[in-house]
Amino acid sequence: MLMKIGVMGGATGDFAKDHLDKAHRLGEAIARRGCLLITGGCPGLPHAAACGAKQAGGFVVGISPGLSLDEHINKYGSPAEFHDVLIYTGSGLMGREVVNIRSSDIVIIIGGRSGTLGELAIAYDEGKLIGVLTGTGGVSDLVKDILEACEKDTGARVVYDAQPERLIEELLRVYEQEHFRRPSVFSGPEAHPNQQQDVVCGMWIAPGAVVAQRTVQGKTYVFCSTACADQFDARHTKQ
Numbered sequence: 001m002l003m004k005i006g007v008m009g010g011a012t013g014d015f016a017k018d019h020l021d022k023a024h025r026l027g028e029a030i031a032r033r034g035c036l037l038i039t040g041g042c043p044g045l046p047h048a049a050a051c052g053a054k055q056a057g058g059f060v061v062g063i064s065p066g067l068s069l070d071e072h073i074n075k076y077g078s079p080a081e082f083h084d085v086l087i088y089t090g091s092g093l094m095g096r097e098v099v100n101i102r103s104s105d106i107v108i109i110i111g112g113r114s115g116t117l118g119e120l121a122i123a124y125d126e127g128k129l130i131g132v133l134t135g136t137g138g139v140s141d142l143v144k145d146i147l148e149a150c151e152k153d154t155g156a157r158v159v160y161d162a163q164p165e166r167l168i169e170e171l172l173r174v175y176e177q178e179h180f181r182r183p184s185v186f187s188g189p190e191a192h193p194n195q196q197q198d199v200v201c202g203m204w205i206a207p208g209a210v211v212a213q214r215t216v217q218g219k220t221y222v223f224c225s226t227a228c229a230d231q232f233d234a235r236h237t238k239q
Contacts, residue, residue, distance in 0.1 A: 031058025
């Protein structure tokens, strides 16, 4: 399966051109690294990221607050353009936040207000790997202070960078080398004794079921399929 990167951020208001450009570049970087982009199916900065991903040949999934395309567009004023798939939750703007986060292997925060703050809180509480595109205003420029005030160790890892391309590279590096061992608070090595985890799709693999393996800088990675191994190779070839 493709690595799923969720982009959560400001959907309404006036956006600086620089912030929109960064969101667009973020989507491009996600697509060029062979990852799938997830958004809340909303306008604003996530939509700019969706545009960037599609123009770079990527695949985009939107998690809609509505029950149908009609609700998505007319009730919530959300776009369908640049999304390959819209998933209709019928959960409203706040209800779909949990689906956004749990559907993403990595969560990126860009700009944002109260809705983005809620997504940050869910991602942090569930031990996700979180990227923060700094210099984009709103919640993204307050994340460090917010998390310090929480004084809570959830196992989440947070990476900060002002450059979209560098942020994606570092997030993928951290995921592949460290964080894939703890994709959520509900599973870990202790639940899968004598198994290793595929760093691309997250599957735990028994020794006899390993299809392929790679060694990079002395560290060995195992894969459940040749497709996952190919994705891993593509990422490291581009580095």
